[in-house]
Amino acid sequence: xxxxxxxxxxxxxxxxxxxxxxxxxxxxxxxxxxxxxxxxxxxxxxxxxxxxxxxxxxxxxxxxxxxxxxxxxxxxx
Numbered sequence: 001x002x003x004x005x006x007x008x009x010x011x012x013x014x015x016x017x018x019x020x021x022x023x024x025x026x027x028x029x030x031x032x033x034x035x036x037x038x039x040x041x042x043x044x045x046x047x048x049x050x051x052x053x054x055x056x057x058x059x060x061x062x063x064x065x066x067x068x069x070x071x072x073x074x075x076x077x
Contacts, residue, residue: 002053004074006067009042017066018042020073027059037074040067051076 006018022039025031031051038049051057055076061067 002055002076003072004037004049004052004057004076006040006061006069006071006073007047007049008069009040009045009047016042017068020061020063020065020067021046023059023063025057025059027057029057031055031057031076040073042069049073 009018019041020038021041024036024038031054033051033054035051036048037051040047040049053076058075058077060075061073067073
């Protein structure tokens with residue numbers, strides 16, 4: 001199992017929450033390493049999240065939910 005964390009976009013404020021803006025995959029989808037999974041936002045900064053490994057993705061956070069930077073947003077089995 002590999003966790004997919006919300007990326008740290010604000011090094012000055014690592015305790016800042018961001019928003020999971022869009023999922024590009026669905027729960028249970030097969031993904032390849034490096035595949036685009038989601039777009040996240042922190043303080044008007046957007047970033048893409050890619051799969052760190054291949055496997056079945058399990059979403060842990062819904063779209064438009066607030067998430068602490070570094071917290072897991074998905075896992076890949």
